Amino acid sequence: MIELLSESRCTACDRCVDVCPTNVFDAVKGGIPVIARPDACQTCFMCELYCPADALYVHPFADAHVAVDEAQLVRGGSLGGYGRSLGWVRARAAGTERDETHRLFEIGVT
Ligand code: SF4
Numbered sequence: 001m002i003e004l005l006s007e008s009r010c011t012a013c014d015r016c017v018d019v020c021p022t023n024v025f026d027a028v029k030g031g032i033p034v035i036a037r038p039d040a041c042q043t044c045f046m047c048e049l050y051c052p053a054d055a056l057y058v059h060p061f062a063d064a065h066v067a068v069d070e071a072q073l074v075r076g077g078s079l080g081g082y083g084r085s086l087g088w089v090r091a092r093a094a095g096t097e098r099d100e101t102h103r104l105f106e107i108g109v110t
């Protein structure tokens with residue numbers, strides 16, 4: 001479940017507000033978003049993947065909240081770690097820019 005929004009890292013881009021399917025975050029005018037409804041989190045990791053500042057941490061335990069320590073997460077390389085382990089690059093799965101599958105449509109193989 002969502003456990004951390006780093007105030008020092010967040011750039012207030014509000015991307016997490018936009019991508020969260022269960023409306024966990026509230027945008028704050030002139031400030032950074034807040035985790036307004038943590039219990040609505042479904043542990044989908046979308047916010048963590050899309051955050052351009054590695055400011056969010058979603059703990060893989062989905063059934064209850066787990067207390068986390070930001071400094072410890074940073075030391076362990078956990079902020080942004082999920083995306084890195086997937087090869088996720090700038091909100092895009094690594095390699096998709098080289099995927100030429102779409103060209104099958106051009107030659108009618110679909
Ligand atoms: S993990 Fe998914 S459901 Fe939970 S806060 Fe992030 S985007 Fe929303």
Ligand code: SF4
Nearest residue numbers: 010011013014016051
């Ligand atoms: S996506 Fe990341 S940087 Fe952008 S508002 Fe959310 S926590 Fe902050």
